[in-house]
Amino acid sequence: GAVVSQHPSRVICKSGTSVKIECRSLDFQATTMFWYRQFPKQSLMLMATSNEGSKATYEQGVEKDKFLINHASLTLSTLTVTSAHPEDSSFYICSARALGRDEQYFGPGTRLTVT
Amino acid sequence: QKEVEQNSGPLSVPEGAIASLNCTYSDRGSQSFFWYRQYSGKSPELIMSIYSNGDKEDGRFTAQLNKASQYVSLLIRDSQPSDSATYLCASRRVNTGFQKLVFGTGTRLLVSP
Numbered sequence: 244g245a246v247v248s249q250h251p252s253r254v255i256c257k258s259g260t261s262v263k264i265e266c267r268s269l270d271f272q273a274t275t276m277f278w279y280r281q282f283p284k285q286s287l288m289l290m291a292t293s294n295e296g297s298k299a300t301y302e303q304g305v306e307k308d309k310f311l312i313n314h315a316s317l318t319l320s321t322l323t324v325t326s327a328h329p330e331d332s333s334f335y336i337c338s339a340r341a342l343g344r345d346e347q348y349f350g351p352g353t354r355l356t357v358t
Numbered sequence: 359q360k361e362v363e364q365n366s367g368p369l370s371v372p373e374g375a376i377a378s379l380n381c382t383y384s385d386r387g388s389q390s391f392f393w394y395r396q397y398s399g400k401s402p403e404l405i406m407s408i409y410s411n412g413d414k415e416d417g418r419f420t421a422q423l424n425k426a427s428q429y430v431s432l433l434i435r436d437s438q439p440s441d442s443a444t445y446l447c448a449s450r451r452v453n454t455g456f457q458k459l460v461f462g463t464g465t466r467l468l469v470s471p
Contacts, residue, residue, distance in 0.1 A: 292458055334399075347392075349402045352400070
């Protein structure tokens with residue numbers, strides 16, 4: 244159990260375009276989802292926390308107008324990187340937590356390359 | 359002071375040995391603790407969670423928690439080369455206002471054949 248999927252696993256886009264990444268909890272209802280970014284050889288960096296049906300809470304320094312997060316259902320959250328630039332190239336990972344549970348389960352990640 | 363501290367390593371152990379990974383935390387309000395394993399280029403995978411003082415065993419893994427000393431550890435018995443990865447320690451307050459995990463920077467483990 245506790246499987247989280249992400250789509251796409253890898254995406255290449257041109258500078259200035261937008262990219263949407265989907266995160267799904269496959270076998271449980273995720274009341275809370277988290278979005279992280281990780282640059283090569285660096286630590287995980289939490290970008291935002293989203294609760295189903297509510298606005299996401301962004302970490303300090305993360306532009307909410309650039310990284311749009313929608314958590315419209317108990318099994319799906321999306322992250323849209325708007326007007327992507329090469330510096331947005333990174334490994335984006337979501338995680339999900341079920342209601343009443345403490346554990347967070349991570350998706351496999353999406354590797355974004357902006358050219 | 360970081361909220362969750364880990365030695366970055368690498369920690370090198372021979373195959374079959376016990377690997378001991380350590381983590382300290384500064385927030386006394388932390389009540390839940392987790393160990394994740396992250397292979398290079400992959401996302402983290404939950405290994406164990408621990409909430410009470412003492413030891414918790416799962417297969418070759420044993421998590422240890424000492425809240426008085428604010429210390430969490432992970433022991434890996436009979437280490438295998440496939441255990442070579444970065445191990446992330448994380449903590450969380452069990453409070454509706456504190457949903458996120460606080461991660462350490464990870465300890466890189468190398469198990470040599």
